[in-house]
Amino acid sequence: MALTNLPSSIAEGSFARNCFHPAAISTLLDLGASTDYKDSRGLTPLYHSVMVGGDPYCCELLLHDYAKVGCIDENGWQEIHQACRYGHVQHLEHLLFYGADMTAQNASGNTALHVCALYNQESCARVLLFRGASKEIRNYNSQTAFQVGARQALEERPSAPSPL
DSSP: OOGGGSOHHHHHHHHHHTTTOHHHHHHHHHTTOOTTOOOTTSOOHHHHHHHHOOOHHHHHHHHHTTOOSOOOOTTSOOHHHHHHHHTOHHHHHHHHHTTOOTTOOOTTOOOHHHHHHHTTOHHHHHHHHHTTOOSOOOOTTSOOHHHHHHHHHHHHSOOOOOOO
16 A cells, blocks of 8 residues: 555654654655655655754655655745755755755745855855855845845844943
8 A cells, every 4th residue: 555545644744753764764665655745734755854854864765766856835945945944964965966956045035055144054054155056146135145144143243241
């Protein structure tokens, strides 16, 4: 029996719970589970794998089994944005290898590089820049990723003590 015919609550939870267990994901795929099954929010197993983190091999298994890259959530975020938000460098590498769009913008116009700047994810930013991400793309506030990072650094910096 293919897992695509199982009740959605079972199939939906199977991939999300098993982001840390490559053998479980491999078994689900072998039994006919779809890599592109969407949950009640329209998110795929690949999206959950990248967002939750866990074993990067799970992400690779899904991608190797032809999971579609570019699932968009209610805020316009794709897998590449989530990988950068949480600093999942190996997941990001897999996504880029399998064709993730580095220029994809979320509902605020932020690219993955902007997200790196917002969440101070230097390692992911280095990967994106090494792979050729554009530093010139502006979000809907007309800010480049550098400008977003500079503003974020200023906001996080402790204020100077006031002179007596």
